[in-house]
Amino acid sequence: MGVYVRPCTHVREPQRPEVGVGSLELAVQAVPDEHLSSLKFVFGSSAIQALDLVDRESVTLISSPSGRRVYQVLGSSGKTYTCMTSCHYCSCPAFAFSVLRKSDSLLCKHLLAIYLSQVMRNCQQLSVSDKQLTDLLLMEKTQEA
Ligand SMILES: [Zn+2]
DSSP: OOOOSSOOOOOOOTTSOOOSOOHHHHHOOOOOHHHHHHHHHHHTHHHHHHHHHHHTTOEEEEEOTTOOEEEEEEOTTSOEEEEETTTTEEOSHHIIIIIIISOOOSOOHHHHHHHHHHHTTOOEEEEOOHHHHHHHHHHHHHHHO
16 A cells, blocks of 8 residues: 555556447546645545546536536446535445545545546436426435435
8 A cells, every 4th residue: 555656547448348438538637646646645545446437437416407406426346326515415325434424535536526526527418307306316315215
């Protein structure tokens, strides 16, 4: 741990099939090396994992006509987490444990991925109806219960 010469190249691994490469890909902003080092310093391994999520285009902003905005992040395990940046919340276990309970992290990799995808312009957008967004939030709650 801690010996990271090049924290993250934020480049797609060559062995990954290049599917769905569209104009979004071109819009992705490169992160300067010194910023990557800072990210790694502040957020530890979460920074690398978050950048990986951004690279995989795992972040989706879901908005509805009433102005509600919810993020969904497809985690590395294939599970989707619901996040709200307005109140700084993520539904993942790491957030509940490390951020809320132990207070030894500022955020989880999903929230960090959202913030990074905003500045790197790599956030997917999805517009749904108010009803659909309500259903989505209720579904999340039912799953957790
Ligand atoms: Zn999370």
